[in-house]
Amino acid sequence: MIVVPLGTSSAAPTLTRHLSATAFVNQGYILLFDCGEGTQLRLQQCRLKHSRIEAIFITHLHGDHYFGLMGLLSSMALARRTARLVIVAPEALSRLVHLLPGIREEELPFPVEYVPLREGMAKAVVYDRPDLYVEARAVDHRVFSVGYRVQEKPRPPRIDAARARMLGVTDYTDFVALKRGQAVQGSHAQMVTPEEVLIPGSAPRAFAYVVDTRPCEGAVQLARNATLLMHEATFSEALRKRAHDTAHSTARQAAMVAKRAGARRLLLCHFSSRYRELDTLVAEARAVFEPAEAAEELRSYPLEPYADES
Amino acid sequence: MIVVPLGTSSAAPTLTRHLSATAFVNQGYILLFDCGEGTQLRLQQCRLKHSRIEAIFITHLHGDHYFGLMGLLSSMALARRTARLVIVAPEALSRLVHLLPGIREEELPFPVEYVPLREGMAKAVVYDRPDLYVEARAVDHRVFSVGYRVQEKPRPPRIDAARARMLGVTDYTDFVALKRGQAVQGSHAQMVTPEEVLIPGSAPRAFAYVVDTRPCEGAVQLARNATLLMHEATFSEALRKRAHDTAHSTARQAAMVAKRAGARRLLLCHFSSRYRELDTLVAEARAVFEPAEAAEELRSYPLEPYADES
Numbered sequence A, B: 001m002i003v004v005p006l007g008t009s010s011a012a013p014t015l016t017r018h019l020s021a022t023a024f025v026n027q028g029y030i031l032l033f034d035c036g037e038g039t040q041l042r043l044q045q046c047r048l049k050h051s052r053i054e055a056i057f058i059t060h061l062h063g064d065h066y067f068g069l070m071g072l073l074s075s076m077a078l079a080r081r082t083a084r085l086v087i088v089a090p091e092a093l094s095r096l097v098h099l100l101p102g103i104r105e106e107e108l109p110f111p112v113e114y115v116p117l118r119e120g121m122a123k124a125v126v127y128d129r130p131d132l133y134v135e136a137r138a139v140d141h142r143v144f145s146v147g148y149r150v151q152e153k154p155r156p157p158r159i160d161a162a163r164a165r166m167l168g169v170t171d172y173t174d175f176v177a178l179k180r181g182q183a184v185q186g187s188h189a190q191m192v193t194p195e196e197v198l199i200p201g202s203a204p205r206a207f208a209y210v211v212d213t214r215p216c217e218g219a220v221q222l223a224r225n226a227t228l229l230m231h232e233a234t235f236s237e238a239l240r241k242r243a244h245d246t247a248h249s250t251a252r253q254a255a256m257v258a259k260r261a262g263a264r265r266l267l268l269c270h271f272s273s274r275y276r277e278l279d280t281l282v283a284e285a286r287a288v289f290e291p292a293e294a295a296e297e298l299r300s301y302p303l304e305p306y307a308d309e310s
Helices: A039-045 A069-078 A092-097 A161-166 A172-179 A217-223 A237-245 A251-261 A279-286 B039-045 B069-078 B092-097 B161-166 B172-179 B217-223 B237-245 B251-261 B279-286
Strands: A002-007 A021-026 A029-033 A053-057 A085-090 A112-117 A123-129 A132-138 A146-152 A206-210 A228-232 A266-269 A292-294 B002-007 B021-026 B029-033 B053-057 B085-090 B112-117 B123-129 B132-138 B146-152 B206-210 B228-232 B266-269 B292-294
Touching (some): A039 A069, A053 A123, A053 A132, A085 A123, A132 A217, A228 A251, A251 A292, A279 A292, B069 B085, B132 B217, B251 B279, B266 B279
Parallel strands (some): A029 A053, A053 A085, A085 A112, A206 A228, B085 B112, B266 B292
Antiparallel strands (some): A002 A021, A021 A029, B021 B029, B123 B132
């Protein structure tokens, strides 16, 4: 599980930062969070194939978070995609996108399944696959906006095969029985119990993606014990009032969310174009929550299992 | 007058070529031709301010030619533009663009004036300013599509001041009279005629922008005696049938249009992503029309006055 920020600029692109989009990459598939203009190009630039995108999650309907969707759908059509694409987004999106010539629904060679988010929602599981699910929660922005949490499902325990053999268990059916929680006969007629040979699966990982919001309870809930929290930090503390008035967060506020939530690591993103250098924002965040840094575009951030859990 | 290609890729962007857009830059203003996804970023990258854009001309409603418009309008709004923006485009565009949250017409702080192009049109002057006008003509694509010609207006003759003084004309009112075509009294009571002192203005320049079309009479008319013709060259001759079937042109066909039209210089553009190198396309064009080359993105191409006219 790897997170790759594709764009970390708020509102408008700059010469060094692009519009909002982040790829969550796992074996064989990609979940895309937001899709600002130019996202398809950013994917190319880090060699992520858009054919691997299984679902797209849009936080809200401000252009800098979804104007890249049209071009991406267009290129998927051009590449003759046939696989279903899931789009989770505020409900107005599905009506709007397909009005555009070139990507009308009947023109696309692949099915698009919309998961509409309705204003007033508190939280919902919006996507589910065997290895993880994605939860959406309302956050606090000028328009209806949500954050997302990718939650890995508990992984089954596995058998310490060397130890099992040492205790005289070698047969496949005995291994299956142990995994089911049944004791089996080992060497010397001794019974071997699951507790003796099972190693618990690693603790489930979680990635929270929270942009375009004031610091809020929804953000804290999304980030609770997250392996990695990506949180917007549009402004520095000097512009705290402006952050509040425009319904954004400061870097320090992002750090306080991370701290309250017990997140393990914080990636700041969604920077105002007024900041050429991000040192001040990072310093303000670290004063509150040490494992904070500015998201670097196109860099891979692996989701490591919790170091202190097993 | 300078032309700056911002994107020369057809359909989808590549790692080296971007989606269709070309800036026509003159003193103090920009006319933008097509606006594929990422155009606002390409403008930034060659230090062209979007605030200087006076009018945008869209050739047709395939996404790779207009999906950048939404983000550009968005950024113009964010920069608090107040100046009117003219958008010349197939008529459906105005209905569509402003349906999108964030760029609804009432949300924009500047007026947008649409010049709608209707299917079935042959040609029309679609934009007029003191120094030039822009003509649109239908071309031959899978959907209604036009090409554009920027036509400089004749520049008034100017007075060869040194020669006028030599003939004894120094007074401002005499200069004005000469420009009006009246003879005036010079030194030694001799009359000085306009013919003796007027230098004709340089020949008017013209830039033709023709993309997404089979070679056609409309293209030839747009390019007649043009200083610079930018013409699509999606395919090489080896894919001539494919070019015809998809309603595009080969590089050689673009060159034949340039030749028939008596254009001075040809810039090929709108290249299929299958061509990493463009040598073959350029060679095929040059075999027919020598002053042909592949448009390089972000390079400035000055519109020089005709060398052989004065």
